[in-house]
Amino acid sequence: MTVATLARLGDLCDQVRGVSYSAGEAIESPAAGYVPLLRANNIADDRLNFDGLLYVPKKRVSENQILRPNDIVIAASSGSLDVVGKAAQLDIPWKGTFGAFCKVLRPHPDVDPLYVSFFFRSTIYKRTIRNLAAGANINNLRNGHLDELQIPLPPLDIQKKIAAVLDKADSIRRKRKQVIAKLDELLQSVFLDMFGDPVTNPKGWDTKSLGEVVESTISGGTPNKSIGTYWSGKFPWVSPKDMKKDYLYDSQDHISEDVFGETNLKKVPNESLLIVVRGMILAHSFPVAINRTPVSINQDMKAMVINQNIAVPEYLLYSLKQAKNDLLNLVSEATHGTKRCDTESLMGHSVMLPDLEMQRKFVTVVQNLIRVKEKSLSASEGESTLFNSLLQRAFKGELEFNDKVLQTA
Numbered sequence: 001m002t003v004a005t006l007a008r009l010g011d012l013c014d015q016v017r018g019v020s021y022s023a024g025e026a027i028e029s030p031a032a033g034y035v036p037l038l039r040a041n042n043i044a045d046d047r048l049n050f051d052g053l054l055y056v057p058k059k060r061v062s063e064n065q066i067l068r069p070n071d072i073v074i075a076a077s078s079g080s081l082d083v084v085g086k087a088a089q090l091d092i093p094w095k096g097t098f099g100a101f102c103k104v105l106r107p108h109p110d111v112d113p114l115y116v117s118f119f120f121r122s123t124i125y126k127r128t129i130r131n132l133a134a135g136a137n138i139n140n141l142r143n144g145h146l147d148e149l150q151i152p153l154p155p156l157d158i159q160k161k162i163a164a165v166l167d168k169a170d171s172i173r174r175k176r177k178q179v180i181a182k183l184d185e186l187l188q189s190v191f192l193d194m195f196g197d198p199v200t201n202p203k204g205w206d207t208k209s210l211g212e213v214v215e216s217t218i219s220g221g222t223p224n225k226s227i228g229t230y231w232s233g234k235f236p237w238v239s240p241k242d243m244k245k246d247y248l249y250d251s252q253d254h255i256s257e258d259v260f261g262e263t264n265l266k267k268v269p270n271e272s273l274l275i276v277v278r279g280m281i282l283a284h285s286f287p288v289a290i291n292r293t294p295v296s297i298n299q300d301m302k303a304m305v306i307n308q309n310i311a312v313p314e315y316l317l318y319s320l321k322q323a324k325n326d327l328l329n330l331v332s333e334a335t336h337g338t339k340r341c342d343t344e345s346l347m348g349h350s351v352m353l354p355d356l357e358m359q360r361k362f363v364t365v366v367q368n369l370i371r372v373k374e375k376s377l378s379a380s381e382g383e384s385t386l387f388n389s390l391l392q393r394a395f396k397g398e399l400e401f402n403d404k405v406l407q408t409a
Contacts, residue, residue: 005152005153006150006151006152006153007150007151007152007153008147008148008149008150009105009119009146009147009148009149009150009151010146010147010148012107012108012111012116012151012153013072013105013106013107013108013111013116014105014106014108015103015104015105015106015143015146015147016064016065016071016103016104016105016106017065017100017103018065018076018097018098018099018100018101018102018103018104019037019056019060019061019065019097019098019099019100020060020100021037021056021057021060021099021100025056025057025060026054026055026056027054027055028053028054028055029055030055031055033057033058034055034056034057034058035055035056035057035058035060035061035066035095035096035097036050036053036054036055036095036096036097037053037054037055037056037096037097037098037099038050038053038067038073038096038097038098038099038102039054039098039099039101039102040075040078040083040086040099040101040102042073043073043074043075043086043087043088044086044088046087046088046120046121047088048073048088048089048090048091050094053096054099056097061097065097065098066095066096066097067090067094067095067096067097067098067104068090068106069090069091069092069093069094070089070090070091070106070107070113070114070117071089071090071104071105071106072087072088072089072090072104072105072106072107072113072116072117072120073087073088073089073090073098073102073103073104074086074087074102074103074104074105074120074141074146075087075101075102076101076102076103076140076141077100077101077102077139077140077141078101078139078140079139081139084129084139084140084141085125085126085129085141087117087120087121087125088117088120089113089114089117103141103143103146105146110156111153111156111159112156112159112160112163114160114163114164114166114167115159115160115162115163116151118162118163118166118391118394118395119151119395121391122391122392122394122395123391123392123395124392124395124396125149125395128149129141132145151395152394152395152396162394165390166387166390166391166394169383169386169387169390170387172383172387173380173383173384173387176376176379176380176383177380179376180373180376180377180380183369183372183373183376184373186369187318187366187369188318188321188322190362190365190366190369191318191319191322191362192322194354194358194361194362195319195352195354195358195362196352197322198319198322198323198326198351198352199322199323199325199326201352205352205353205354206352206353206354207350207351207352207353208310208350208351208353209347209348209349209350209351210304210346210347210348210349210350210351211347211348212310213306213307213310213311213316213351213353214304214305214306214307214347215305215306215307216304216305217302217303217304217305217343217347218266218268218272218297218302218303218304218305219266219297219299219302219303220238220265220296220297220298220299220300220301220302220303221263221264221265221298221299222298222299223237223255223259223263223265224263229256229258230255230256230258230259231253231254231255231256232256233254233255233256233257233258233259234254234256235254235255235256235257235259235267235294235295235296236248236250236251236253236254236291236293236294236295236296237251237253237254237255237295237296237297237298238251238274238291238295238296238297238298238301239251239252239253239297239298239300239301240276240279240281240287240298240300240301243274243276243287243288243289243301244287245289246289246290246317246321247289247290247291247292247370248274248289248290248291248292248293248295249292249293250293251295255296259296260296265296266296267294267295267296268291268294268295268296268297268303268305269294269305270291270292270293270294270295271290271291271292271306271308271313272290272291272303272304272305272306272313273288273289273290273303273304273306273313273316273317273320274288274289274290274291274295274297274301274302274303275287275288275301275302275303275304275320275341275346276288276300276301277300277301277302277340277341277342277343277346278299278300278301278334278338278339278340278341279300279338279339280338280339281339282328282331282339282340282341283331283339284328285324286320286324286327286328286331286341288317288320288321289317290313290314290317291303302343302346309356310353310356311351311353311356311359312356312359312360312363314362314363314366315354315359315362315363316351318362318366319351319352320351323349323351326349327341327346327349330342330345330346330349
C-alpha cells in the first residue's frame, strides 16, 4: 500500500485570474486582434468545450492569461451554486484565454498535471465545494478557498501510474458513451431512409391527423400529498422528470391502488404514447415515450391510446421525435410564463402513415438496435462504476493502490 501525505493545493499550483472586459468589447466571431475566451458554460461533463466562444481584444489579455496545456479551468463565480466549482483541464494545445468569472490552476512541474486534474472530479473535492457553498452561502470561490484544499500526494512516479489508470478507465467510459450516441443517431437515420422527413413527406405517404389514429386520450393529476396511503404503493406515477427515455418500465414516484378508487386519476394501458404537454422543457424539447407497463401520469402530461389497426405505437414515437421542431411550433405561453401544448393543436398534427407492414418492418429494425443499445448501456454503467470507484480510492488519503492494482485495474 502507498501512503500519501496531504499537500496544500496552493503549494502545487499557481493561480491565474481571468480576463476582465466590458460587454461592448466582446464579439461573437473571430477577428484580427481578438483572442477566443472560455466562460463557465464551456465547462461541462468534466471537459472543456469550445462552443459559443466570445472574443476579446488582445490588449485585455496578458501573456500569463493565455491558456497552456494542462491548465485547469475552474468556474469560480456564478449566480448558480451548482455551477461554482466546475472544473476541467485543457488537454490540447489551444491559444485562447478565460473570463473573469473563472480561475485557472497551473500545476507546478514537480507534480503530475493529469493526477491533479482528476482530483477536481473526486467526491472529496465536490463535497468540499458544496460545504463551502452551504456554510457561507457563497457564489464565488476566493483564492484562499482553492489554495487551502488538501490533496493526497504520493511520490511522482505513483501519481503518474494512478493518473494513467484513471485516464484509461475514463477513456473506455467515454468511448462507450460515444457508441450509445451513435446508435441514437442511427435510429433517426433509419427512419429517414425508410420514410423520409415526416414534416415534408417527400415519399408521398398517406397522412392522417394524430387525432384520427388515437382511440382515446387520458389526462393526469397529482394525488393529495397529505394522504400518506396514496403514496405508499408500487404503481408507477410518471411525471416529466421520468421522460428521458423512449421506453418507460417504471417511474421515480409510485402511488397505491387506493388512488384509482377514490380519485379521478386513471390508469394508462401499456403501449400508449406519453407526451409532456406543459412545462418549461417545451421551450426546447418535446418529450414523448411509450410505457411498457400500465402507469398513471401527472397533470403536465397527456397519454394517447393508439388505434393499432392504423398505426404502430413505436412507429408513431419515432415519427413524433423526428417532427420535434414542427411540434414545438404548437407550444404557446401558459400562466406564469410556462409553456404548454393544448390537446386540440396536438391532435391536429399531421402524421404520415405508411402501411402497417412497413411500420412493423421499421419496428423490427428499431428493436434490434435497442437490444444493442441496452447491452451498451449496461456496459457503460459498469464502466462508470469502475471509474468512480478508482477515482475515490485515489483521493481518499491512504491510497489502496499497490503495484498489482496499478498494473491490473
